[in-house]
Amino acid sequence: MSKRYLIINADDFGLCHSANAAVFDLFESGCILSSTLMAPAPGADEAIAFAAAHPEYAIGVHLTHTNEWQENCPWGPLTGGKSLMTPEGRMWPESEDFEAHCDYAEAMAESRAQIEYCVSRGMRPSHVDSHMGAVYGLNGKLKLLPMTLKMCGELGYPFRMFSKPLASQCPEGASMALFKGACRFSGMFGKIFRVPMPDYLIFPEHIETGSSYEEFKYNFIEYLIRIPEGICETYIHPAFPTDEMKHISGTWQRRGWEYEVMKDPETHEAFRVNGIHLISYRHLAAFRQNK
Numbered sequence: 001m002s003k004r005y006l007i008i009n010a011d012d013f014g015l016c017h018s019a020n021a022a023v024f025d026l027f028e029s030g031c032i033l034s035s036t037l038m039a040p041a042p043g044a045d046e047a048i049a050f051a052a053a054h055p056e057y058a059i060g061v062h063l064t065h066t067n068e069w070q071e072n073c074p075w076g077p078l079t080g081g082k083s084l085m086t087p088e089g090r091m092w093p094e095s096e097d098f099e100a101h102c103d104y105a106e107a108m109a110e111s112r113a114q115i116e117y118c119v120s121r122g123m124r125p126s127h128v129d130s131h132m133g134a135v136y137g138l139n140g141k142l143k144l145l146p147m148t149l150k151m152c153g154e155l156g157y158p159f160r161m162f163s164k165p166l167a168s169q170c171p172e173g174a175s176m177a178l179f180k181g182a183c184r185f186s187g188m189f190g191k192i193f194r195v196p197m198p199d200y201l202i203f204p205e206h207i208e209t210g211s212s213y214e215e216f217k218y219n220f221i222e223y224l225i226r227i228p229e230g231i232c233e234t235y236i237h238p239a240f241p242t243d244e245m246k247h248i249s250g251t252w253q254r255r256g257w258e259y260e261v262m263k264d265p266e267t268h269e270a271f272r273v274n275g276i277h278l279i280s281y282r283h284l285a286a287f288r289q290n291k
Helices: 017-028 044-053 095-101 104-120 131-136 144-155 176-192 213-224 243-248 252-263 265-273 281-290
Strands: 004-013 034-037 058-063 128-130 230-236 276-278
Touching: 004 017, 004 058, 004 281, 017 044, 017 243, 017 252, 034 044, 044 058, 044 104, 058 104, 058 131, 058 281, 095 131, 104 144, 128 131, 128 144, 131 144, 144 176, 213 252, 213 265, 230 252, 243 252, 265 276
Parallel strands: 004 034, 004 230, 004 276, 034 058, 058 128
Antiparallel strands: none
């Protein structure tokens, strides 16, 4: 594969109306091609209704096992699994907390319940990924990833996980040898369970926000036009910078800029000029099937 393909996935769809409205607009204007929604979050039903009404869009399930906004936007597991929630009934705030407490059976039951919740309301999920990477098993629950990939294989969904190592994406503080091992691990189980995955995951946390929208746009474009050949994925969290969003998250300004950068014609022109082809997870599944 000689071309450079990029999936830009809008995460946290269903978080709240401010996020939903931004994602609606980006899809309807043709500025994004993929998104994943959070079934336990307060804005989920609005997002699911949009996805059900627009099966042409690649909208999947953002498996949600954590809730970092404990006070400002609380939610709990759909299944009520005891190991999945704090004494207050909310999902654990961090992936480390989730892995430290979760029971494997309850975690997987919650994953299936979130997918089934979306399907039962008329949605046809295009793919699956993990909010905060909670099911990657990076904090000790090593069976979570293969169990999740097995589920995706059974249900026929692509999954967000890297299968090839890219030195620039090695997490800070981790050895390249460990990073390569994680790529081989995920790639191996992806093949075993026949789950389509990107070649590379491009972590947007490496993109400096900057002090202005123009600075952020420059950093965003410069970072992404350097992706390697193959299929890469990165993710954004677009939302309108409303009072609702400001109340929920301290990252409201960047979320607003991520909406703006995907609406900006200069972004799409830069991708075109540099030979970056934007695709969706439905394209990814078709590419892998025809390979």
